[in-house]
Amino acid sequence: MIKKVIGVVLSLSLVLSLMTTVGLSASADEFTKTSYEFSKQFTVGINIGNTLDTCPGGNETGWGCPMIEDGLIKAYKAQGFDIIRVPVTWSGGSVLNADGTFADRGRWLNRVKTVCDLVLNNGLYCIVNTHHEMGWLRTFWDNGEGEMDEAKEQAMYAKERVLWTNIAEKFKDYGEKLIFEAYNETRA
Numbered sequence: 001m002i003k004k005v006i007g008v009v010l011s012l013s014l015v016l017s018l019m020t021t022v023g024l025s026a027s028a029d030e031f032t033k034t035s036y037e038f039s040k041q042f043t044v045g046i047n048i049g050n051t052l053d054t055c056p057g058g059n060e061t062g063w064g065c066p067m068i069e070d071g072l073i074k075a076y077k078a079q080g081f082d083i084i085r086v087p088v089t090w091s092g093g094s095v096l097n098a099d100g101t102f103a104d105r106g107r108w109l110n111r112v113k114t115v116c117d118l119v120l121n122n123g124l125y126c127i128v129n130t131h132h133e134m135g136w137l138r139t140f141w142d143n144g145e146g147e148m149d150e151a152k153e154q155a156m157y158a159k160e161r162v163l164w165t166n167i168a169e170k171f172k173d174y175g176e177k178l179i180f181e182a183y184n185e186t187r188a
Contacts, residue, residue: 041137044081044084046125049087052068053087053132055091057089057097058104073124076124077122084126085129086129087129100161109166116128128167129181129183129184130163130183164182
């Protein structure tokens with residue numbers, strides 16, 4: 001439990017620092033709550049998995065689930081959910097280049113934005129993350145002998161910075177109802 005709380009706090013810190021970097025246009029006073037105060041704004045959530053988190057990324061129906069549509073979000077809201085987590089796998093040659101830029105000209109990022117808009121337009125909170133990024137997060141810098149390879153580590157951080165800067169740029173006009181989770185299931 002403590003690891004999850006620390007993870008959320010670190011993720012929020014990363015996102016807020018990235019948002020500041022790309023020029024967040026939401027009002028400064030919108031982000032003055034403590035993490036405890038912030039978490040009191042929602043009560044029960046659900047995860048829409050096996051869609052935007054398919055491996056490799058870029059194929060929402062790749063694991064047999066239908067595309068996320070407004071009716072699904074409305075159904076969750078009708079059942080009392082007030083926060084929806086949308087896990088996203090960004091890696092895969094059709095989505096992400098080795099440097100963290102989008103190989104698909106942002107098609108996948110636009111789809112993620114569409115899903116976030118569905119959630120937010122229904123008055124719910126939305127969590128977006130990096131999910132199943134096993135190929136380049138954490139395990140990326142291993143030199144094959146279980147030791148750190150500093151050059152690979154720095155390349156991984158540079159790629160992550162480019163990815164999250166692009167995500168933050170896309171969502172820079174969104175308020176606090178859109179939450180980012182930097183890491184999940186990296187399998188390191």
